[in-house]
Amino acid sequence: MRGIAPPIVQTVSVSSTPAPHATTVALLEDQQVLAGAIQRSIAALVDLHFVGSAATLAEGIELVGSHQPDVLVSDFRLADGDVPDRLDEIMERSPDTRVLVFTGWPDESSFLEAMAAGASGFLDKTAPFDDFIDAIRRVAAGEVVVAPRFLPALTRRATSQRDATALSRRELEVLQLLSEGRSTAEVAQELILSVNTVRNHITHLMAKLGVRSRLEAVNVAVRRGLIRFDPPS
16 A cells, blocks of 8 residues: 555564553554554654554454553544444543544545544545654644645534534524525514514624625525525425
């Protein structure tokens, strides 16, 4: 596999006596050649200590529970399931373990799924090996590390969450009704509000979203996932 495969290094057995303050690392990877290469390379570094590897989610959960590693490096998809679906179990077994997901088939939906589940990092397996090791160190230090190509998606998610918090429940209800083609009077009737109150809500939500028209407000809200789109019949 291109990229993540490390440079040729001398085979080193996993040390049983790690250096003081070494970051402990566990691996969840079902490609045995790749897993072995990562293990040998980590074992050659004085600041990282490899504690074990597993090839399935079930084995990985047991591994994390036994060794309580600082970082779990995990493929996204294993034979018995996807890591995000079991990330809560991993964190329950070892609350201080931080998870760095790496995959050979990266896409935005997988990235968002992993981050939403609680992963601390997401990398493409084609990343340079030095970047991979640096990501382990940074995740262990408490940083969130993602491949540069996914930064726009992370920004969009953060913006969406911020907007959802900024908009009140009533403003979101008004937006939803506007997206269905309702007039101001119809929105007022539906929500049992005065027309002037509805107009005030529209003015406030437009200011919060940074838009100049109702149509633009609806478009922005739908694009950011704040409301569902139900076109008028």
